[in-house]
Amino acid sequence: MTERVISISDLHYRYRGEKEYALQGISLEMNRGEFLVVMGHSEAGKSTLAACLNGLIPHFHKGRFKGTVEVMGRNTQDHTVAQMAEYVGMVFQDFEAQLFSTNVELEVAFGPENFAVDREEIGRRIDENLAYVGLDAFRHRPPSTLSGGQKQKLAIASVLAMQPRILVMDEPTTDLDPISKLGVFEITNQLRQRDDITLIVVEHETEETLHADRIALIKGGRLVRIGPAREILKEVELMEELGLMPLGIPKFFKAMNWPNLPLTPDEAVGAFQQAGWQISETKYRQMVAQEEAAITAHQQQKPLIQCQNLEHTYPNGVQALQGIGLEIFEGEMIAIVGQNGSGKTTLAKHFNGLLLPTGGQVQVDGLPTKEQGIFKLGQKVGYVFQNPDHQIFSEKVFDEVAFSPRLRKLPENEVRERVTEALAAVGLSGFEEEDPFSLTKSGRQRVAVAAVLAARPEVLILDEPTTGLDYAEQRSMMELVRDLNRHGSTIIFVTHHMWVVAEYAQRVFVVKDGKLWLQGSTRAVFAHEAELKEAFLRPPHFDQFANRLGQTMLSPAEMSQCLEKGAE
Amino acid sequence: MDSELYLDYDTPIHRLDARTKITLFAFTFLGLVIFENPLWLLPLCALIFIQGLVSRSLINLRRIRYILMVLVVSSLIMWNVFASGETHLFWIIDLESFLFSLGRTMLMVFMITGGMILISTTRNESLVLGMIRMGLPYRFGFAISTSLRLVPTIASSVVTISQAQRSRGLDLESGNILQRLRKFIPLLIPVFISTIRSTNVFGMALESKGFGAREDRTFYLQLHMGKLDYILLAFGAIYVLAVIYLRIMGYGTIPGLIKF
Numbered sequence: 003m004t005e006r007v008i009s010i011s012d013l014h015y016r017y018r019g020e021k022e023y024a025l026q027g028i029s030l031e032m033n034r035g036e037f038l039v040v041m042g043h044s045e046a047g048k049s050t051l052a053a054c055l056n057g058l059i060p061h062f063h064k065g066r067f068k069g070t071v072e073v074m075g076r077n078t079q080d081h082t083v084a085q086m087a088e089y090v091g092m093v094f095q096d097f098e099a100q101l102f103s104t105n106v107e108l109e110v111a112f113g114p115e116n117f118a119v120d121r122e123e124i125g126r127r128i129d130e131n132l133a134y135v136g137l138d139a140f141r142h143r144p145p146s147t148l149s150g151g152q153k154q155k156l157a158i159a160s161v162l163a164m165q166p167r168i169l170v171m172d173e174p175t176t177d178l179d180p181i182s183k184l185g186v187f188e189i190t191n192q193l194r195q196r197d198d199i200t201l202i203v204v205e206h207e208t209e210e211t212l213h214a215d216r217i218a219l220i221k222g223g224r225l226v227r228i229g230p231a232r233e234i235l236k237e238v239e240l241m242e243e244l245g246l247m248p249l250g251i252p253k254f255f256k257a258m259n260w261p262n263l264p265l266t267p268d269e270a271v272g273a274f275q276q277a278g279w280q281i282s283e284t285k286y287r288q289m290v291a292q293e294e295a296a297i298t299a300h301q302q303q304k305p306l307i308q309c310q311n312l313e314h315t316y317p318n319g320v321q322a323l324q325g326i327g328l329e330i331f332e333g334e335m336i337a338i339v340g341q342n343g344s345g346k347t348t349l350a351k352h353f354n355g356l357l358l359p360t361g362g363q364v365q366v367d368g369l370p371t372k373e374q375g376i377f378k379l380g381q382k383v384g385y386v387f388q389n390p391d392h393q394i395f396s397e398k399v400f401d402e403v404a405f406s407p408r409l410r411k412l413p414e415n416e417v418r419e420r421v422t423e424a425l426a427a428v429g430l431s432g433f434e435e436e437d438p439f440s441l442t443k444s445g446r447q448r449v450a451v452a453a454v455l456a457a458r459p460e461v462l463i464l465d466e467p468t469t470g471l472d473y474a475e476q477r478s479m480m481e482l483v484r485d486l487n488r489h490g491s492t493i494i495f496v497t498h499h500m501w502v503v504a505e506y507a508q509r510v511f512v513v514k515d516g517k518l519w520l521q522g523s524t525r526a527v528f529a530h531e532a533e534l535k536e537a538f539l540r541p542p543h544f545d546q547f548a549n550r551l552g553q554t555m556l557s558p559a560e561m562s563q564c565l566e567k568g569a570e
Numbered sequence: 571m572d573s574e575l576y577l578d579y580d581t582p583i584h585r586l587d588a589r590t591k592i593t594l595f596a597f598t599f600l601g602l603v604i605f606e607n608p609l610w611l612l613p614l615c616a617l618i619f620i621q622g623l624v625s626r627s628l629i630n631l632r633r634i635r636y637i638l639m640v641l642v643v644s645s646l647i648m649w650n651v652f653a654s655g656e657t658h659l660f661w662i663i664d665l666e667s668f669l670f671s672l673g674r675t676m677l678m679v680f681m682i683t684g685g686m687i688l689i690s691t692t693r694n695e696s697l698v699l700g701m702i703r704m705g706l707p708y709r710f711g712f713a714i715s716t717s718l719r720l721v722p723t724i725a726s727s728v729v730t731i732s733q734a735q736r737s738r739g740l741d742l743e744s745g746n747i748l749q750r751l752r753k754f755i756p757l758l759i760p761v762f763i764s765t766i767r768s769t770n771v772f773g774m775a776l777e778s779k780g781f782g783a784r785e786d787r788t789f790y791l792q793l794h795m796g797k798l799d800y801i802l803l804a805f806g807a808i809y810v811l812a813v814i815y816l817r818i819m820g821y822g823t824i825p826g827l828i829k830f
Contacts, residue, residue, distance in 0.1 A: 058774055087780035099768040100775035102719065104576060104694045111790035116780035124790045146574060146722070164780060356733050376736050385737040391767065392727070393734040395759035405756070409739040439763070453738065 007168060007200050008032040008055065013069035015050060015059055024050040026223040027069075034167075035197035037190075039211040039231065040204045042220035043245035044472040045442060048204040051220070052172045055202065056090035057083045074167055088117060091161035095173040097153040101145045101160075106137060109145055109156055113164035124163075131159040135189055150342040151182025158189055168200045169193065176206060176470060179341045179498050181538035183207065206472065208247045209543050211235065212265060219244055236263045245474035250501070250544025254558035258565075267547040274551060281553050285564040290525065297508060297523055303332040306367060306461055306492055307353050307383075313361030314348055314516075322348040323516045326362070332460075335484070335493045337507035337524070339500070341538035345516040346496050350463050353494065354383035366461075381410070384459030388466040390443070390450035399425070399441075399449055400434040406457040424452040428482060444475040451482070462486060464495040468502055480506050501542045504528060504556040512537050529554040574722050575630055577690045582798065583625035584691045588700025590799040591688050597806040598684045601813050605822035608673040611680075614809075618680050618687070627690035631683065638682070645675040656826045666827040673824075694718055695791050703793060709782070716772075724765055731760045 008031065015025040024047045032038060042048045053059045057078040060067040071078045074089045094100045103109040110128045119127070132138045135155040140148065145156055154174055161169065171190075175183040187210050193199055194213060203214070211217055217234040219227045221244050227234060235241075238248040238256045251270045252263040264273040312326040322345045330336055330353075340346040351357040352364045355376040364371045366379060387393055396402035403424050407417045425431050428448040433441075438449045447467065454462065464483065468476040480502055487493045497503060503510060503524060510527040512520040514537040520527050527534070528541045531549055541549070548555035555561040583591075601614045622628040631638065648671070655666020688697070698711040735756045736742070742753055816822060 053774075056778055058778065062774055062777060082783075083777035084780045084783035087778055087783060090778075092775070092778040094771055094775055096768065096771045098723065099771035102716070102772075102776070104574070108695050108791060113779040115787050115790060116783050118784050118786050118788050121788060121790055121792070124788065128790070142578075144574060144576075144578065160779070351733070354737050356737055377739060377741055380737050380739050385734075387730065387734040389730075389764070391764050392731045392760050393738065393756075394763075395756045406738045409741075457739065 005034040006031060007034050007074055008202075009070075009072045010054070011070050013051075013054060013071060014067070015054065016066040017050075017063060018065040020065075022223075023066075024223050025054070028220075028223070028225050030218065030225065030228070032200055032202070034200055037194045037201040037213070037215045038203070039214040039217045040202065040220060041206070041208075041211065041217060041241075041244075041246050042472075044444060044475060046220045046244075047223040048220055049172050050223075052092070052170050052202065052204050054078065055168065055170050056092050057081060057086040058092075084116070087113070087164060087166075089166055090168045090170060091164055091166035093154070093157050093161055093169070093171040093174050095176050097150060097157055097177065100157050101153060104144050105141070106132065106143055106145060106148075106156055107141045110160045110163045113160055117164065127163045127165075131163045134162065134192070135159045136185075149182065151178050151185050154178060154182070154186050155189065158186070167198070168202070171201075171203045173204050173206065175210070179538055180500060180540040181535070182342060183210065184540070187213075206247070208235070208241070208249050219246070232265060235265055238263075245472050247473035247476075247501070250542055250558050251547055254544065254561055257558060257562060267543050267550060270543075270547040271550050274547075280566045281551060281561070281564050282566040285566075286553050289560065289564060293508075293523060293525065300331045300334050300508075301329075304368075305329045306332050307494075308365045309349075309352070309362065310365075311362035312349075312352065312359050312364055314345075314352065314357060315360045321516060323352075324361075326518050328511060328518060328521065330461075330492065330494065332492055333487070333490065335487045335506065335508045336495070337503040337510045338494065338496045338513060339498070339503060339510060339537075339539055340513035340519075344513045344537070346513045347465055348516075349511075349513060350385070350465060350494060350496050353461065353463055354385045355379040356385065380406075380459075381457055382459055383461040383463060384454035384457055385463045386451050386454050386465065386467065388469060390446040393450055393453065394438045394446060397437055398434065399430065399436050399438050399452075402438050402449055403452045403456050405453060410457070420456045420458065421452075424455040427455055427486065428452045429478075444471050444479065447471065447479065448482075455486075459491070461492040461494065464493070466497055467495055468497060468499050476502065500539065500545075504542060504545055512539065514538075524556060525554045528556065575686075575689045576693055577625075577627055577630065579626055579691075581625045581691070583621060583627075583687070585796070585798075586691075586802070587793050587795045587799045588692050588696040589704055589793060590795070590803055591692055592697070592700050592704065593803060594806050595684055595688050597810045599681060600810050602677045602680055604813050604817045606670055606673050606827065607822050607824050608669055608676055610816075610822035611673055611676050615676055615680050618684050622683060622687050625687055625691045627687050628683075630686050630690045634682075634686075638679070641678060642675055645678055646671050649674045653827055653829045655824075655828060666824050669824050670827055670829075689718075693791075696793065699789055699791055699793060708787065712781075720765070720769070723768065724761065727764050728757070728761055731757055731764070734760075 010028055010030045013025050013028045014023050016023045028051060040048050040051060054071050055073060060079060061083050078086060101109055103112060107128050110131055111124050114124045114127055132141055135158055137152060137155055137159060145153060148156060175186050190203060191213055193201055205211055211231055214231040216228060217231045218225060235249055236252050238253050241248040249265060252265055255263050255273060260273060260277060264270040307330040309326050309328050312323055314323040315321045326349060338346045338350060348357060352359060355371040355374060358372055366382060371379060394402055400421055403421045404417050407420050428451050430448055430452060438446055467479055471479060483493055484506055507524045510524050511518060512527060519537050520530060520533055528545050529549060531541060534540060544558060545556060548561060602611060605611050650662050650667045650671050653667040653670045655664035657665035659665055694715045698715040702708055702711045740753060740756055
């Protein structure tokens with residue numbers, strides 16, 4: 003029994019004040035109970051497409067709209083967003099901004115209240131949906147005290163309480179740690195099995211799209227390809243070309259010219275055995291030895307940052323860090339990972355004196371941070387915040403980057419020299435006169451990095467440098483960071499993207515509940531899958547696959563390098 | 571950061587109906603504004619203080635203690651400008667005008683305390699629902715609750731933004747007033763921009779949840795007037811009537827006070 007629930011034909015849309023069309027002739031049909039994932043590079047039009055489904059376009063965002071969108075037989079142009087809300091539920095990426103209430107129960111009640119559902123029925127729906135997403139125990143808590151993953155689950159429950167026929171989720175997991183992502187995807191998975199609800203999810207994380215019925219790939223407002231998920235995921239080259247992250251497993255097997263590409267770790271292990279390949283012990287040991295030699299060489303340099311029994315308790319009594327002891331050496335590239343709220347950002351903020359220890363001590367360059375103060379430390383240790391919009395304020399890129407050197411009262415010719423140098427380092431030479439707010443997210447991120455580089459710090463801390471960027475942008479951001487590291491900067495980055503850690507970090511600190519849970523070379527840490535899982539982290543599929551073969555490989559390239567084909 | 575004002579305790583004050591608390595707050599205002607003489611204000615101030623102790627919400631005053639101190643000092647001086655008396659003490663201060671200033675300062679401090687108790691003990695939704703049940707249109711009530719909700723959001727982005735700018739070398743603590751004001755530009759612009767961005771999502775999420783879909787809407791939250799509500803309302807009403815009566819009879823003024 004197929005029932006058409008969505009039909010979009012020849013949809014064009016241009017935001018008011020923009021020259022380019024964000025959507026250029028999209029046609030798409032969906033049947034009841036289907037699960038579609040929409041993928042595409044940044045600003046490809048994914049969110050715009052999502053916003054068309056419940057009428058936010060053209061009602062909330064005014065602009066030029068051509069073509070038709072029919073949802074449950076209703077033309078979205080003739081119905082308000084609030085009217086469409088009865089059929090289409092919408093979950094947004096920003097989990098803070100979509101919660102309105104002071105407790106979990108009332109949050110779920112808000113939607114049904116708007117449709118004048120009677121009180122008893124609302125109570126029933128609260129019970130049902132909180133149980134569904136596993137938040138039953140939190141019903142009297144204020145949403146602000148929930149973790150990011152729980153907030154997003156609450157957002158889903160509050161939308162499901164309106165009993166929509168279609169659920170649209172716009173990058174619901176982008177800001178979540180790996181296990182919270184998984185929690186949200188488990189809910190998606192339960193929903194997928196219900197045939198009364200049709201799911202459309204805009205997603206960056208390729209591994210999570212395996213369960214979808216179909217995947218739609220979008221580029222520049224056009225539908226490039228739509229088809230069964232497993233087929234699309236095997237198109238490694240097409241995905242890379244579109245700026246999307248291909249799965250590591252098919253990427254590896256494709257490079258090895260294996261005909262029937264496996265997708266999951268299970269399938270990969272099977273295919274590997276079937277092929278009769280083997281990992282060369284000698285080559286692997288050689289690789290590990292080289293890596294260890296590099297780490298040892300760094301550790302003979304001077305330690306730049308040292309924490310001894312570091313403790314931090316916030317004024318409200320919450321103990322965020324305890325008993326942290328670590329050393330970071332000159333020239334290293336370090337990743338700090340952990341669940342949302344584990345204390346990793348709190349830890350990083352101790353390295354430049356933004357936060358001072360309430361117990362123990364932190365030394366930078368041999369001196370306690372307490373004695374140095376943020377103004378002085380800021381010159382040695384630069385800190386790029388997660389959201390570039392939290393620091394950009396100038397009308398011109400030049401002034402933004404010049405802010406820090408000017409505050410330090412450098413002569414104007416030196417300011418100019420430093421700005422030029424910093425903009426060159428982030429690939430924004432020639433953008434001096436541009437308005438930073440007109441740049442894309444990744445452009446603004448680069449301006450923020452340049453603004454910190456202009457102070458010529460020895461250490462650069464980056465908080466979530468890849469969040470909110472697409473795969474191609476993430477790659478180029480991390481290549482940029484690696485390049486800085488090769489030119490002598492010590493790099494510390496905080497991240498949720500485990501593949502970024504795998505491919506770019508030399509050493510990793512895992513923070514869990516305010517304590518240092520694991521530390522070591524990236525390879526050593528990624529070998530501890532079970533411990534990582536306890537810290538709510540999960541290595542990428544490819545690394546899991548390698549671990550199951552008995553060796554920890556951090557990228558398909560590494561495995562190719564260590565491979566011995568049985569026949570040869 | 572812990573930025574919500576509502577304190578999730580279970581005290582007799584928390585359990586009161588929002589309508590009772592709003593009405594008592596209005597009574598408090600009447601009771602305080604009528605008398606000039608600080609002595610006559612004392613009983614009501616004591617009652618408010620007890621209310622704060624019972625509801626354990628005085629802790630929220632600590633958050634605004636610096637602003638409060640500035641207000642108290644400036645109010646103690648300011649009101650002397652608008653009044654004078656027969657007994658000169660020093661500078662612009664007469665005994666009568668000083669008592670007057672003290673009374674006005676008590677009015678201000680205890681109004682703030684009363685308001686703080688109201689917000690600390692009443693859930694945002696109950697407060698708005700209370701106002702709606704008392705005749706306020708829903709959309710208006712929702713606007714109030716939204717602005718209350720935005721306060722903690724903005725406060726936490728201010729913290730992040732000031733950290734970001736301080737780590738770039740912005741020093742907010744030095745310089746004269748003019749220089750310091752200029753230093754706020756790097757804070758204000760990002761605060762505006764990020765608030766606008768998040769309110770944009772807020773607006774979308776609101777419409778997507780069917781806000782304003784129907785003329786009528788239901789409320790899951792229920793208000794319930796208990797015995798204590800009626801007792802306190804009756805007490806409040808009697809108190810206010812008594813205060814008005816005493817004032818008409820000429821009590822509660824400051825003899826010899828001249829107001830300009």
